[in-house]
Amino acid sequence: MAQKDLHELLRSLRVWDARATQLRPFDPDTAPPTPLTLFTSWFAEAVAAGQPEPHTMSLATVDEEGRPDVRIVMLHGADADGWSFATHATSRKGRALTARPYAALAFYWPALGRQVRVRGPVVPAPAEESQADLHARSTGALAAALTGRQSEELSSVAELREASQAAWERARDHPDEPSPTWTLYRLRPETVEFFQGDPERRHVRLEYRSTEFGWSRGLLWP
Numbered sequence: 704m705a706q707k708d709l710h711e712l713l714r715s716l717r718v719w720d721a722r723a724t725q726l727r728p729f730d731p732d733t734a735p736p737t738p739l740t741l742f743t744s745w746f747a748e749a750v751a752a753g754q755p756e757p758h759t760m761s762l763a764t765v766d767e768e769g770r771p772d773v774r775i776v777m778l779h780g781a782d783a784d785g786w787s788f789a790t791h792a793t794s795r796k797g798r799a800l801t802a803r804p805y806a807a808l809a810f811y812w813p814a815l816g817r818q819v820r821v822r823g824p825v826v827p828a829p830a831e832e833s834q835a836d837l838h839a840r841s842t843g844a845l846a847a848a849l850t851g852r853q854s855e856e857l858s859s860v861a862e863l864r865e866a867s868q869a870a871w872e873r874a875r876d877h878p879d880e881p882s883p884t885w886t887l888y889r890l891r892p893e894t895v896e897f898f899q900g901d902p903e904r905r906h907v908r909l910e911y912r913s914t915e916f917g918w919s920r921g922l923l924w925p
């Protein structure tokens with residue numbers, strides 16, 4: 704596609720088309736005292752609104768030289784221990800998290816014009832918990848974890864096919880097989896921001912901040 708076509712196409716696109724998006728009023732004064740409560744209800748509303756894959760999120764990390772990176776991962780849970788996700792400790796993001804155990808998450812739910820951002824330190828769960836989390840998931844998830852070598856250079860598609868086929872067989876035959884590098888991480892929230900889009904662009908941004916006395920709240924200019 705030529706540059707001009709791309710720019711024309713970009714200019715023709717809009718966000719929050721009324722056919723696909725329902726913008727709901729959000730009164731921050733009535734928001735619950737903790738971000739987890741609001742996240743849980745916004746998540747359920749995203750599911751009810753038909754938002755595809757609301758449990759996928761961007762995970763941003765910083766490597767030991769301070770260079771940022773970002774990718775999509777699945778949300779495994781959100782509770783008093785934090786927002787959790789899983790990956791290989793030996794992957795790029797795993798190495799970045801070892802060097803700098805701090806990350807940011809972003810959820811985007813266009814069906815409701817909503818965004819949620821979560822930032823804070825990240826801690827790995829104990830190995831038994833990581834493996835239990837993996838074994839509670841699908842055969843495909845286990846096969847993918849057993850394939851391993853995430854973020855390493857791959858020499859050919861054929862090499863991946865072979866390794867993956869073997870991993871699928873092991874996953875089917877031994878559903879409790881461990882994947883030693885697979886790690887459940889928990890992001891302990893320091894700030895959680897809720898963004899509600901508004902048709903007049905008066906978007907509401909409500910940020911919860913963790914303090915020694917509990918959660919404080921403040922609004923941000925959009």
Ligand SMILES: Cc1cc2nc3c(=O)[nH]c(=O)nc-3n(C[C@H](O)[C@H](O)[C@H](O)COP(=O)(O)O)c2cc1C
Nearest residue numbers: 759774775776777789790791794795796797853854
């Ligand atoms: C929808 C979707 C869900 C994904 N979920 C995960 C996940 O939960 N864990 C994971 O390690 N990679 C997941 N990935 C792959 C990552 O985006 C990424 O390609 C991979 O983890 C390697 O990232 P890294 O090289 O930065 O470590 C997912 C990708 C997509 C598109």
